[in-house]
Amino acid sequence: MTTVTNMATGWSRQDIARKIAADIPDGAFVNLGIGMPESVVNHIPQGREVIFHTENGLLGMGPAPPAGEEDPELINAGKRHVTAITGASFFHHADSFAMIRGGHIDICVLGAMQVSQTGDLANWSMGEADAAPAVGGAMDLVAGAKQIFVATQHCTKSGKPKLVESITLPATGLAVVSRVYTNMAILDIRNGAFELVELAPDVDLQTLQDNTGATIIVPVHAETGKAASL
Amino acid sequence: MIHKLYDSAASAVADIFDGATVLIGGFGEAGSPIELIHALIDQGARELTVVNNNTGSGHVGLAALIENRRVAKMICSFPRTANSTVFPDLYSKNKIELELVPQGTLAERIRAGGAGIPAFYTATSVGTQLAEGKEHRQFNGREYVLEHGLTADFALIKCRSADRLGNVIYNKTARNFSPVMATAAQTTIVQADEYVPEGKLEPEAIVTPAIYVDRIVAVSTPLQESELVAAGVQYP
Numbered sequence: 001m002t003t004v005t006n007m008a009t010g011w012s013r014q015d016i017a018r019k020i021a022a023d024i025p026d027g028a029f030v031n032l033g034i035g036m037p038e039s040v041v042n043h044i045p046q047g048r049e050v051i052f053h054t055e056n057g058l059l060g061m062g063p064a065p066p067a068g069e070e071d072p073e074l075i076n077a078g079k080r081h082v083t084a085i086t087g088a089s090f091f092h093h094a095d096s097f098a099m100i101r102g103g104h105i106d107i108c109v110l111g112a113m114q115v116s117q118t119g120d121l122a123n124w125s126m127g128e129a130d131a132a133p134a135v136g137g138a139m140d141l142v143a144g145a146k147q148i149f150v151a152t153q154h155c156t157k158s159g160k161p162k163l164v165e166s167i168t169l170p171a172t173g174l175a176v177v178s179r180v181y182t183n184m185a186i187l188d189i190r191n192g193a194f195e196l197v198e199l200a201p202d203v204d205l206q207t208l209q210d211n212t213g214a215t216i217i218v219p220v221h222a223e224t225g226k227a228a229s230l
Numbered sequence: 231m232i233h234k235l236y237d238s239a240a241s242a243v244a245d246i247f248d249g250a251t252v253l254i255g256g257f258g259e260a261g262s263p264i265e266l267i268h269a270l271i272d273q274g275a276r277e278l279t280v281v282n283n284n285t286g287s288g289h290v291g292l293a294a295l296i297e298n299r300r301v302a303k304m305i306c307s308f309p310r311t312a313n314s315t316v317f318p319d320l321y322s323k324n325k326i327e328l329e330l331v332p333q334g335t336l337a338e339r340i341r342a343g344g345a346g347i348p349a350f351y352t353a354t355s356v357g358t359q360l361a362e363g364k365e366h367r368q369f370n371g372r373e374y375v376l377e378h379g380l381t382a383d384f385a386l387i388k389c390r391s392a393d394r395l396g397n398v399i400y401n402k403t404a405r406n407f408s409p410v411m412a413t414a415a416q417t418t419i420v421q422a423d424e425y426v427p428e429g430k431l432e433p434e435a436i437v438t439p440a441i442y443v444d445r446i447v448a449v450s451t452p453l454q455e456s457e458l459v460a461a462g463v464q465y466p
Contacts, residue, residue, distance in 0.1 A: 140354045
């Protein structure tokens with residue numbers, strides 16, 4: 001039986017950001033995509049040192065400045081005002097993307113329109129012919145960062161699964177995503193399938209499966225009480 | 231004697247010709263050489279190919295250059311941003327050409343162009359629409375796509391300080407594409423918040439060495455694009 005879900009189901013956006021932040025190791029160099037990934041910066045656990053890279057030329061990006069202290073020449077890739085931490089550095093765009101394309105960024109967190117069970121990502125184009133397409137740095141990030149995490153709502157606004165067997169929207173990169181964080185679950189891409197890592201507290205496995213366009217693998221060692229009870 | 235200082239933005243851009251390819255620095259408003267762009271609008275050159283990460287916002291700066299129909303083609307990575315309607319409208323009516331390039335590939339194409347490298351292979355865009363029709367080759371078992379270096383007739387860039395010889399430093403994330411663009415144009419035109427004598431800039435800290443800079447215009451209090459957009463200003 002299909003269980004109707006919506007964006008209020010499971011984890012909030014801040015919960016998702018907190019889950020991602022908890023998985024970023026001490027000393028990591030991390031790039032955050034525009035949208036939901038941006039809030040990861042607010043949830044790095046105390047005592048952990050993580051350096052944020054923004055592709056428009058800043059390593060050591062800090063949080064948004066207080067109102068009235070915005071500098072129009074100190075922004076992030078989403079063109080929002082940011083600050084620079086003590087020890088930050090500025091560099092030009094080719095150097096910034098050499099950090100990405102040269103495999104120097106440990107983790108990149110991106111949003112998604114679709115993710116396939118083999119790790120293909122679609123997040124740049126809805127495929128509309130007359131709308132100007134915009135790609136930004138997404139294709140560079142998926143090709144170059146060591147690990148790609150996706151942060152997304154589990155379903156589209158109209159309730160369609162974003163996690164699918166094969167993407168139908170234009171690809172950003174193929175076999176690039178390693179882990180997906182949604183409001184309903186955390187899933188690894190492993191051996192060509194979505195493998196459950198953790199279910200959100202008020203979501204059961206059947207609801208997760210009903211809202212996913214691919215078969216979810218539940219490893220026997222899955223540690224969530226609800227998954228184990230099925 | 232080296233004389234690179236021009237007395238006005240108008241005189242510095244006077245010889246930009248119809249059909250020229252123009253690199254314009256900036257990422258959104260950060261680093262956008264708005265006085266040079268406005269001088270180019272006043273000057274009237276048409277059928278330009280413009281390279282910038284975006285397509286401007288509101289009705290000033292790059293958006294105004296496009297709105298005044300001076301641009302035949304944009305080469306950029308992200309033609310849509312907040313308050314960006316001019317380009318998307320023209321594009322949807324098929325009245326302007328777009329070459330969409332991944333941001334890192336765009337930066338590297340300009341870097342390569344400026345360094346005399348005609349083409350290079352990159353993993354970026356492999357398996358996507360943006361790699362279709364391009365030469366592919368495997369290295370060490372991984373697939374790469376061939377991308378070509380990008381050069382231009384002119385570059386318009388903004389910086390914090392330029393010295394008499396043409397050495398340049400930038401301000402924070404307003405640096406972005408400008409240092410690579412300065413290397414890839416026949417004629418690089420810089421607007422500087424501050425014009426200083428040689429020796430004033432720390433040699434270890436110079437970002438764009440003088441060899442890449444041809445013309446300097448001092449603009450001590452540049453307009454801020456976001457303020458103009460918020461005020462509803464339309465240029466000219």
